[in-house]
Amino acid sequence: MIRIVIIGTGNVATHLLEAFSNCNTIEVFQVSGRIQPESSFFQGIETIATKTKADVYIIAVKDDKIAEVAHHFPLKNTLLVHTSGAAPMQVLNDKNRSGVFYPLQTFTKGNTVNFKNIPICIEATTEKDMQLLKKIATLISNKVYQISSEQRKTLHVAAVFVNNFTNQLYEIGNEICENHHIPFAILKPLIQETANKLNTLSPKEAQTGPAVRNDEKTIASHLEQLSNNSYKEIYKLLTASIKETHGRKKL
Amino acid sequence: MIRIVIIGTGNVATHLLEAFSNCNTIEVFQVSGRIQPESSFFQGIETIATKTKADVYIIAVKDDKIAEVAHHFPLKNTLLVHTSGAAPMQVLNDKNRSGVFYPLQTFTKGNTVNFKNIPICIEATTEKDMQLLKKIATLISNKVYQISSEQRKTLHVAAVFVNNFTNQLYEIGNEICENHHIPFAILKPLIQETANKLNTLSPKEAQTGPAVRNDEKTIASHLEQLSNNSYKEIYKLLTASIKETHGRKKL
Numbered sequence: 362m363i364r365i366v367i368i369g370t371g372n373v374a375t376h377l378l379e380a381f382s383n384c385n386t387i388e389v390f391q392v393s394g395r396i397q398p399e400s401s402f403f404q405g406i407e408t409i410a411t412k413t414k415a416d417v418y419i420i421a422v423k424d425d426k427i428a429e430v431a432h433h434f435p436l437k438n439t440l441l442v443h444t445s446g447a448a449p450m451q452v453l454n455d456k457n458r459s460g461v462f463y464p465l466q467t468f469t470k471g472n473t474v475n476f477k478n479i480p481i482c483i484e485a486t487t488e489k490d491m492q493l494l495k496k497i498a499t500l501i502s503n504k505v506y507q508i509s510s511e512q513r514k515t516l517h518v519a520a521v522f523v524n525n526f527t528n529q530l531y532e533i534g535n536e537i538c539e540n541h542h543i544p545f546a547i548l549k550p551l552i553q554e555t556a557n558k559l560n561t562l563s564p565k566e567a568q569t570g571p572a573v574r575n576d577e578k579t580i581a582s583h584l585e586q587l588s589n590n591s592y593k594e595i596y597k598l599l600t601a602s603i604k605e606t607h608g609r610k611k612l
Numbered sequence: 613m614i615r616i617v618i619i620g621t622g623n624v625a626t627h628l629l630e631a632f633s634n635c636n637t638i639e640v641f642q643v644s645g646r647i648q649p650e651s652s653f654f655q656g657i658e659t660i661a662t663k664t665k666a667d668v669y670i671i672a673v674k675d676d677k678i679a680e681v682a683h684h685f686p687l688k689n690t691l692l693v694h695t696s697g698a699a700p701m702q703v704l705n706d707k708n709r710s711g712v713f714y715p716l717q718t719f720t721k722g723n724t725v726n727f728k729n730i731p732i733c734i735e736a737t738t739e740k741d742m743q744l745l746k747k748i749a750t751l752i753s754n755k756v757y758q759i760s761s762e763q764r765k766t767l768h769v770a771a772v773f774v775n776n777f778t779n780q781l782y783e784i785g786n787e788i789c790e791n792h793h794i795p796f797a798i799l800k801p802l803i804q805e806t807a808n809k810l811n812t813l814s815p816k817e818a819q820t821g822p823a824v825r826n827d828e829k830t831i832a833s834h835l836e837q838l839s840n841n842s843y844k845e846i847y848k849l850l851t852a853s854i855k856e857t858h859g860r861k862k863l
Contacts, residue, residue, distance in 0.1 A: 515837065567720065
């Protein structure tokens with residue numbers, strides 16, 4: 362039996378708790394991150410940490426709170442990991458053996474996710490800890506990657522492009538439709554297929570549309586139609602970027 | 613039995629041909645767009661048009677060739693439609709009754725698509741023609757929309773944002789990963805979930821990440837990491853756009 366303590370109550374904490382709870386070989390405990398005042402929260406961590414003797418303690422709190430929680434963590438020489446994509450492993454102090462257990466996914470409250478398909482990026486300072494994190498990760502996911510803090514930092518930037526920025530393009534599509542009384546639903550199959558194509562093609566191979574065809578007439582007509590100046594700028598910049606990727610001449 | 617002639621051999625023509633071929637109540641013929649020289653292609657259109665007496669002739673060629681094909685089309689007072697998202701219905705001349713039959717999807721050669729989920733945008737000049745196009749569209753798709761040329765023009769711009777530009781963000785994510793020896797596959801479940809979220813949330817509700825949290829520290833760190841200047845510009849512009857959508861202060 363592997364004993365795990367999760368510190369925190371946010372989306373990542375909740376989804377990890379659910380995934381671990383479904384494993385017969387894992388016993389999981391949680392310290393609520395909602396305990397107020399903060400001193401009582403740290404008291405809660407102290408209580409559960411000294412009581413449970415877990416194999417790994419997982420700090421799943423906001424990035425800017427990780428160092429503080431690690432600072433108040435009462436044990437020494439135990440395995441203490443965080444779940445952040447952006448924070449380096451070193452944000453945890455060296456009173457304990459540090460590690461990272463980062464599930465690369467966008468979690469929404471109340472939305473059940475299938476953890477089996479969620480990549481988990483692990484990092485640790487000793488080979489033994491790495492093996493333990495790997496074992497735990499493999500129990501809940503089919504996609505486990507050893508990723509250094511440096512790589513994870515890069516991955517986090519890439520994730521912002523394919524998730525937050527992509528979602529903003531959906532939002533712009535939505536706004537354009539709404540302004541012209543067109544149901545946004547009409548674009549959803551296209552959005553789905555754009556993502557699905559990556560199962561068989563690279564993004565470069567999958568590209569279509571006026572920019573990759575160097576179809577200046579359509580590009581000019583689209584720019585003319587956009588009344589919102591920041592959408593115009595985004596259109597120009599991404600069109601130029603597509604041309605650059607595909608070796609077309611710039612705007 | 614509804615008789616349809618498809619003029620063209622591109623992706624849209626091929627996929628429409630396949631979808632129609634699976635309908636018991638449709639008889640479909642095709643004029644290859646690959647016939648060279650062009651005079652022979654127009655000869656081919658003339659031959660099949662005079663022979664078949666179809667209910668509808670579908671021009672599925674490149675946007676800038678539609679007018680020319682319509683010009684060489686030998687019949688009069690028959691229903692002649694195109695399949696373009698960008699071209700207005702009026703690009704077809706008035707020798708015939710015009711219409712549009714635009715499947716809003718990104719087609720890839722060799723990739724089978726389920727037409728049932730593909731929105732088909734139809735337009736016609738007479739109510740009778742509209743009913744015929746609706747009947748045909750409904751035979752192959754569950755999602756049929758009456759969309760004017762003006763709305764279709766708008767829809768095409770929106771489609772560029774959610775398809776071509778989104779795909780370019782995937783490409784940037786891919787390049788960032790490759791440059792740091794990280795497998796792009798690690799981002800694919802995130803990409804998939806970003807699209808899937810739209811089944812239950814609006815893009816605005818689904819947004820996460822540093823921009824919507826106004827997390828300037830992470831934003832600054834991401835910008836510092838991006839060595840490619842055009843990626844930096846795209847990062848800044850889309851971050852500002854997210855802040856604008858969510859009423860956050862600008863960069």
